[in-house]
Amino acid sequence: MSIRPPARSLFRPKVAPDQSVLAENKELIESIERRGFLKGTLSLGALTFLSGCNISDRAAVQSFLRTISAFNDRVQGLLFDPNKLAPTYSVSQVVKPPRFNAYYEIERVMPIDLNGWQLELAGLIQDKRPWSLQQIHGFPEQEEIIKHICVEGWEYIGQWSGPNLKQFLTKIGADLSAKYVVFHCNDNYTECLDMPSALHPQTILATKYAGEPITDPYGFPLRLRTAVKIGFKNAKWIRAIEVTNTYVEGFWEKQGFNWFSGI
Ligand SMILES: Nc1nc2c(c(=O)[nH]1)N[C@H]1C(S)=C(S)[C@@H](COP(=O)(O)O)O[C@H]1N2
Ligand SMILES: [Mo]
DSSP: OOOOOOOOOOOOOOOOOOOHHHHHHHHHHHHHHHHTSSSSSSOOHHHHTTTTOOOOOOOHHHHHHHHHHHHHHTTTTTTTOTTTTOOOOOOGGOOSSSOOOOOSGGOOOOOOOOOOBBBHHHHHHOOOOBHHHHHHHHOEEEEEEEEEEETTEEHHHHHEOOOOOOOHHTTTTTTTTEEEEEEEEEOOEEEEEEHHHHSSSSEEEEETTTTTTTOGTTTOOOOEEEETTTTTOOOEEEEEEESSHHHHHHHHHHHHHHHHHHH
């Protein structure tokens, strides 16, 4: 499989650093670390790279820290008890269109040209033949109305549908005892999911939003949607799926978000 990086870097941090916010939120940060959500130390660098979160805005930083703290509590246990599911919502609560986020502004989204697009498969998978979008559309669909929570401190309810990831991985003969499922995206974004999260019943490869094909900014033609991971783990514009025992550092983890990447 060849993974082609984009021609230019899209990433521009939007914020200016100010050390004192870390000191101000020391207790909250320590409590998050104690509960194992953060594997490293939350660095100023990590906060600096938060897109859309102005680090000199104290309220925004605190709201970010509260969000990850609350999310950690919410998903505890979901991964190890298949009978426990994250909350789902009603159609009337679905936000249209979805709320956009990426490590760059919406104007810089590079739509995927379906001409020649296919989903590549790599790593510990028996049948690595690529899938066309047509084949993916032919796979049984699962719909879920779940909440998307971004570390920036905002959330929205969305209605997503597409193949259940566990069923898909089973179909292609993926080694389900491997440690990670890695998503390689068209904008050079990479995200690494631990296998229990990948196999969770509410983790899907979404092709539709509110019953219609996902539009370009939200990950057309294929993206991940999972109820057990925070926003940035939900890779958009997927072009390759890799099953591996080797941890692959994702985009945000490279900026210092060394948490929640494995169990
Ligand atoms: N390929 C790719 N996927 C991505 C991102 C990105 O920059 N590139 N941003 C992530 C973040 S931080 C969030 S909150 C969600 C936003 O998804 P939405 O625009 O559908 O709400 O996408 C995630 N997936
Ligand atoms: Mo996010």
